[in-house]
Amino acid sequence: MDPKVLEVRSVSKSIKRRKLLHDVNFDIEKGDICGFLGPNGAGKTTLIRIIMGLVKPSEGDILVLGHSVIKNRSQALKRVGAIVETPIFFDYMTGRGNLKNLIKLHPNIPKSEQNKKVEEVLKLVGLKDRGDDKVAAYSLGMKQRLGIAQALLGDPEVIILDEPANGLDPMGMKFLRELILYLRNEKGLTFLISSHLLDELQHICNKVVMINEGELKWKGRIDDLIGKARWVIGCEQSDKAFSLLKGKIQIKRLDLNTLEAICTEEELQHIRRVLAEEKIGITSIEKSERNLEEIFIELMGQ
Structure with missing residues (x-):
């Protein structure tokens, strides 16, 4: 080789x-x-x-x-x-x-x-x-x-x-x-x-x-770095949802009814399944693409 x-x-x-x-x-x-x-x-x-x-x-x-x-x-x-x-x-x-x-x-x-x-x-x-x-x-x-x-x-x-x-x-x-x-x-x-x-x-x-x-x-x-999008997820019981997903996926709470996840489409489907199994309703999902500059700033901790 x-x-x-x-x-x-x-x-x-x-x-x-x-x-x-x-x-x-x-x-x-x-x-x-x-x-x-x-x-x-x-x-x-x-x-x-x-x-x-x-x-x-x-x-x-x-x-x-x-x-x-x-x-x-x-x-x-x-x-x-x-x-x-x-x-x-x-x-x-x-x-x-x-x-x-x-x-x-x-x-x-x-x-x-x-x-x-x-x-x-x-x-x-x-x-x-x-x-x-x-x-x-x-x-x-x-x-x-x-x-x-x-x-x-x-x-x-x-x-x-x-x-x-x-x-x-x-x-x-x-x-x-x-x-x-x-x-x-x-x-x-x-x-x-x-x-x-x-x-x-x-x-x-x-x-x-x-x-x-x-x-x-x-x-x-x-492609692996930029392949993840930002998803803003409106849901009921966001505190419980956050506890279920924390550590398993890149996620944070934005407010009482909203989560933000940085993940692939496949990982988003996993979020849907986890919340459905716990009977936590999803009220909305919004997607926004990320670019290299945005990811760079995140990784640099700035």
């Missing part, structure tokens, strides 16, 4: 007495687009730096395609492309010139193929016509796209993007979304994307990992 593309195994990181990460575990399989979420200071960038071998964990390990970042960094990161925070280039050089310099860091690409590869990635990110402009003249969004081009130079299998939509206008974000989906669908690439733009991630991700204060709050398929 092929190894998972990325495995984060019980990673913790402390600086003096401050815990930045505590026992974080998750994995990503080939073809996943995984959103990596958390409020500012949650530990996202710290973990990305650990994945990239820029920071050593206090405990745990990172495996990329079965290779340990701790024990064999060069082999583990051979097929990884990344933007960590803001990409930095030589402003006095052109976009094309920067990439021609950077591709020399990839010994797996023969010199005879390097110019061709630079042109390929410039075209992919929509900068081919601006490749001879100096980076000093690039907008922030163009620099972000050049950063993605740089991440693609080494023919990676997995790409890690830390806030890739910074500085992008709506058209730029649309372009980025379509590029990521193209690279996954046509090239078979796998992505870990840290971003605060939850609506954008909801459109492209099939998995989500959430952390807060260094601790894992959720990992799994986005």
